[in-house]
Amino acid sequence: MKPKIVAKGIQKYFGNVLAMKDISCTIHEREFVAIIGPSGCGKSTFLYLIAGFEKPSGGDLSINGHPVGGPGRDRGVVFQEFVLFPWLTVLRNITLGLDIKGVGRAEAEEKARKWIRLTGLSGFEDAYPSTLSGGMKQRVAIARALTYDPEVLLLDEPFGALDVQTKNYMIRDMQDLWLEADRTIVMITHSVSEAVLMADRVLVLSSRPSEVIADVSIKLPHPREHRDPALRRYEDEITAVLSAEVDKAMSLERQSAIGRS
Amino acid sequence: MSSETIGIAGPKPAGAVVWEAMAAFAWRFGAITVPLVAWEAAARLGWINVFLFPAPSHILATLWTQSGPHGNPPWAIPMHVARSLVRLLSGLALAVIVGTVLGVAIGMTRWARAIFTPLISALMPVPTLAWTPILLLVIGIDDRTTIIVVFLAAVFEVIYTIVAGIEMMNVKLFWVARSMGATRLQIFARVIIPGILPYLITGTRLGTGYAWRALIAAEMLAASSYGLGFMIYDASEYMSMDVIYGGVLLIAVLGYLLENTLIGRLEAATIDKWGVQGER
Numbered sequence: 001m002k003p004k005i006v007a008k009g010i011q012k013y014f015g016n017v018l019a020m021k022d023i024s025c026t027i028h029e030r031e032f033v034a035i036i037g038p039s040g041c042g043k044s045t046f047l048y049l050i051a052g053f054e055k056p057s058g059g060d061l062s063i064n065g066h067p068v069g070g071p072g073r074d075r076g077v078v079f080q081e082f083v084l085f086p087w088l089t090v091l092r093n094i095t096l097g098l099d100i101k102g103v104g105r106a107e108a109e110e111k112a113r114k115w116i117r118l119t120g121l122s123g124f125e126d127a128y129p130s131t132l133s134g135g136m137k138q139r140v141a142i143a144r145a146l147t148y149d150p151e152v153l154l155l156d157e158p159f160g161a162l163d164v165q166t167k168n169y170m171i172r173d174m175q176d177l178w179l180e181a182d183r184t185i186v187m188i189t190h191s192v193s194e195a196v197l198m199a200d201r202v203l204v205l206s207s208r209p210s211e212v213i214a215d216v217s218i219k220l221p222h223p224r225e226h227r228d229p230a231l232r233r234y235e236d237e238i239t240a241v242l243s244a245e246v247d248k249a250m251s252l253e254r255q256s257a258i259g260r261s
Numbered sequence: 262m263s264s265e266t267i268g269i270a271g272p273k274p275a276g277a278v279v280w281e282a283m284a285a286f287a288w289r290f291g292a293i294t295v296p297l298v299a300w301e302a303a304a305r306l307g308w309i310n311v312f313l314f315p316a317p318s319h320i321l322a323t324l325w326t327q328s329g330p331h332g333n334p335p336w337a338i339p340m341h342v343a344r345s346l347v348r349l350l351s352g353l354a355l356a357v358i359v360g361t362v363l364g365v366a367i368g369m370t371r372w373a374r375a376i377f378t379p380l381i382s383a384l385m386p387v388p389t390l391a392w393t394p395i396l397l398l399v400i401g402i403d404d405r406t407t408i409i410v411v412f413l414a415a416v417f418e419v420i421y422t423i424v425a426g427i428e429m430m431n432v433k434l435f436w437v438a439r440s441m442g443a444t445r446l447q448i449f450a451r452v453i454i455p456g457i458l459p460y461l462i463t464g465t466r467l468g469t470g471y472a473w474r475a476l477i478a479a480e481m482l483a484a485s486s487y488g489l490g491f492m493i494y495d496a497s498e499y500m501s502m503d504v505i506y507g508g509v510l511l512i513a514v515l516g517y518l519l520e521n522t523l524i525g526r527l528e529a530a531t532i533d534k535w536g537v538q539g540e541r
Contacts, residue, residue: 053436071439083433087455097441100451148441 097148352411
């Protein structure tokens with residue numbers, strides 16, 4: 001497998017606070033990698049660094065061997081809070097990437113059709129985002145990111161803003177979509193079950209200042225079944241690492257609070 | 262919300278709804294007509310000085326004559342109204358264009374914010390009319406003077422609402438567009454302009470109200486032949502009280518129509534279609 005995204009010793013400061021100590025990892029082509037970690041560990045920030053929205057304070061980050069300069073068409077992003085254009089219909093939101101590129105309307109719609117079908121949005125093309133439920137909005141955001149055909153898909157807690165029922169349904173419903181998309185996918189999540197069900201590989205980040213503390217490959221075929229005992233073993237393994245980290249972070253926080261008082 | 266409240270209380274009978282609407286209309290209609298009728302009666306009965314307070318019927322008759330070929334000059338009212346509206350619309354168009362460009366620059370770039378924010382804060386409290394003597398000296402009695410007054414009266418409100426609109430926009434909308442490879446120009450045309458449009462219309466509506474008031478005042482100082490402000494000022498020279506009152510009435514009615522009906526409708530339609538409330 002060819003390396004697609006290579007991070008070497010990434011550091012990130014916010015003001016004087018060191019948020020990332022040393023994030024190093026290699027994400028390969030067509031790999032689905034989930035990144036998980038305690039809240040506040042900078043998972044989303046790492047995704048924004050890959051997307052080019054923010055710049056690392058130190059270290060090297062490259063895609064296809066080229067250092068990341070800024071955002072670009074080779075990376076599509078899906079945010080937790082959907083971020084649709086409220087003045088555009090579902091169809092126009094989805095074709096926006098191609099419209100910006102100057103692709104003709106008919107061709108853009110033709111390309112969009114496939115992703116509209118796979119995300120289950122058929123019949124909603126002319127609706128405005130404000131009329132859709134959260135789950136439907138996220139389907140639009142996913143279809144929009146895939147339609148302009150980026151090599152890398154970046155998902156920032158894509159199901160984080162949805163209620164549990166919608167989220168579980170979406171995760172099951174979209175398993176085929178990721179197979180069909182067949183590209184490098186990086187997903188930020190705080191749910192271990194979500195990560196093991198969807199991803200080929202799970203990276204666990206430590207609490208702040210963060211580094212990679214576990215790298216687990218999920219060697220199970222897709223689509224996966226929640227009740228599969230093999231999947232459960234992976235889930236337990238990652239949960240153990242994560243809870244130990246959370247315990248450590250909490251006790252450190254408590255100690256420093258006591259020390260201060 | 263309102264439909265929910267009705268749902269809880271049980272639907273009201275259709276008759277009651279119609280009755281309430283009629284009562285509301287009667288109150289509003291009465292609030293304007295009762296004083297007018299009293300004025301008319303007082304004038305006819307000789308209780309008030311009809312030179313200073315001519316009867317409303319007399320004022321309307323004057324307006325009617327002045328609107329036709331027997332006015333002095335002929336077609337006076339339409340000419341005055343047209344000239345005022347031309348000045349208003351020219352000044353407003355200028356304010357919308359310059360205000361949008363400056364507002365977007367201030368909202369999006371650090372340097373424009375650093376340069377323009379103190380300038381605007383310093384200039385905003387100056388009453389627009391205070392500029393008129395300067396403009397009169399620099400430009401003279403000319404349409405350009407009144408148009409610039411309209412521009413100054415409206416432009417700050419436009420800038421202010423646009424900056425507020427940009428601050429309300431989700432920064433991730435720009436991120437999405439940049440991920441799609443949008444150029445600066447494409448971001449301006451496809452993200453910023455549609456994103457601020459409801460704010461732009463609100464700013465224009467508020468600016469129109471200020472501009473209309475400023476224009477009438479400026480026309481008293483800086484118009485030589487036509488315009489509603491000029492008409493009132495000119496009439497006072499000849500002590501034509503009926504023309505003065507007619508002018509005030511026209512200014513009130515036109516101001517209301519411009520601000521509430523024309524731009525108000527546009528504003529409501531945009532907010533409705535954009536669904537801005539739910540999606541920020």
